[in-house]
Amino acid sequence: MADTQQTVEPAVPVLWVLGKTGAGKTALVRALTGLGQPGDGFSPTTRQAQVHDFPPQDPVVRFLDTRGLGEAGYDPAPDLAAAAQQAQAVLAVMRLDDPVQQPVTDVLRRLKLPVLLVHTGGDLVPNPHAQDRARSHVRAQIGRDLPAVTLSMPPDGLVTGIESLLDALDSFLPHASAALRRADEARSFQRLRKVVLRYAVAAGAADAVPFAGLAAVPAAQGAMLNALAKAHKVDLTPARLGLLASALGTGALVRMGAGHLVRQGVKLVPVAGQTLGAAAAAGTSFATTYALGRAASAWLYGAAHGAPPDRAALRGLYDQALKGAGHAAE
Numbered sequence: 306m307a308d309t310q311q312t313v314e315p316a317v318p319v320l321w322v323l324g325k326t327g328a329g330k331t332a333l334v335r336a337l338t339g340l341g342q343p344g345d346g347f348s349p350t351t352r353q354a355q356v357h358d359f360p361p362q363d364p365v366v367r368f369l370d371t372r373g374l375g376e377a378g379y380d381p382a383p384d385l386a387a388a389a390q391q392a393q394a395v396l397a398v399m400r401l402d403d404p405v406q407q408p409v410t411d412v413l414r415r416l417k418l419p420v421l422l423v424h425t426g427g428d429l430v431p432n433p434h435a436q437d438r439a440r441s442h443v444r445a446q447i448g449r450d451l452p453a454v455t456l457s458m459p460p461d462g463l464v465t466g467i468e469s470l471l472d473a474l475d476s477f478l479p480h481a482s483a484a485l486r487r488a489d490e491a492r493s494f495q496r497l498r499k500v501v502l503r504y505a506v507a508a509g510a511a512d513a514v515p516f517a518g519l520a521a522v523p524a525a526q527g528a529m530l531n532a533l534a535k536a537h538k539v540d541l542t543p544a545r546l547g548l549l550a551s552a553l554g555t556g557a558l559v560r561m562g563a564g565h566l567v568r569q570g571v572k573l574v575p576v577a578g579q580t581l582g583a584a585a586a587a588g589t590s591f592a593t594t595y596a597l598g599r600a601a602s603a604w605l606y607g608a609a610h611g612a613p614p615d616r617a618a619l620r621g622l623y624d625q626a627l628k629g630a631g632h633a634a635e
């Protein structure tokens with residue numbers, strides 16, 4: 306093991322989560338994967354290294370959540386040596402409101418692995434200058450510049466900064482970061498599911514009224530797309546709409562030009578039964594609208610992060626949502 310630096314990403318790369326006790330190591334693993342149980346912040350929680358494979362059934366990345374540094378009476382040397390042997394990269398977790406980071410920076414100075422600094426507690430130190438000072442203090446202690454991201458992970462609030470963490474991870478472990486992105490997208494859809502269901506119900510109701518569906522279904526779907534785009538903070542320009550349409554399916558998807566769509570306030574998108582092949586068989590406008598919402602949400606998430614999913618991935622999501630639409634309203 307002369308050179309621990311990997312140039313090729315192994316099938317299941319190991320990401321070592323290193324930091325002081327209470328830094329937010331387990332909270333970070335949880336934010337990324339839903340796995341692991343963070344502590345209450347009052348006492349050391351992860352008492353021995355824990356391995357979290359993600360996704361659990363068919364892992365593409367393994368998190369090694371190690372015991373916190375800086376605890377009195379704990380000699381971390383053997384654990385550190387073991388972790389360094391296994392890991393392909395390190396997430397070094399440091400709380401912005403904890404100025405004593407030497408136990409971590411001492412380890413980082415010696416490590417030969419790629420490191421991403423993860424500054425947590427962005428919400429606890431909201432002042433940007435104070436954040437800068439804390440980050441440069443750490444940089445000076447390590448003695449070299451390392452890529453860094455800042456997260457806020459309030460126990461009961463909104464976690465922010467995960468996107469930039471995944472962006473940074475792209476350069477170390479592209480497959481792992483892609484899998485984590487899919488997980489993040491699925492969580493983002495959980496929040497938008499209610500919105501999609503509302504439009505799907507409206508479109509489904511239109512089926513019951515003879516002929517009304519002809520106009521009402523595309524209107525509901527267009528309005529849904531607008532709502533989803535807004536939620537993802539994506540501007541549905543004509544160019545984007547064209548991209549979304551072509552990613553979502555065949556030429557049958559959008560029969561009119563994007564310019565017309567925009568003039569109509571993005572009214573028409575796929576007419577039920579003409580969307581992708583399987584839609585006709587599945588039948589109802591409820592199901593196709595729900596599936597469209599699921600796939601469009603994934604595309605918009607990708608567009609917002611600069612990397613929309615490809616057609617095959619979207620089609621997979623669409624088909625899955627179509628099959629699951631029967632249960633979606635439950």
Ligand SMILES: Nc1nc2c(ncn2[C@@H]2O[C@H](COP(=O)(O)OP(=O)(O)OP(=O)(O)O)[C@@H](O)[C@H]2O)c(=O)[nH]1
Binds near residue numbers: 330343352372458
């Ligand atoms: N407000 C806020 N709290 C955070 C943040 N990150 C972590 N916490 C809280 O800090 C406490 C400790 O987090 P853990 O993830 O258990 O810390 P750990 O690094 O795993 O600690 P050990 O397992 O003891 O080594 C928890 O209550 C977290 O909710 C953050 O960015 N903001």
Ligand SMILES: [Mg+2]
Binds near residue numbers: 330331350351
């Ligand atoms: Mg922990």
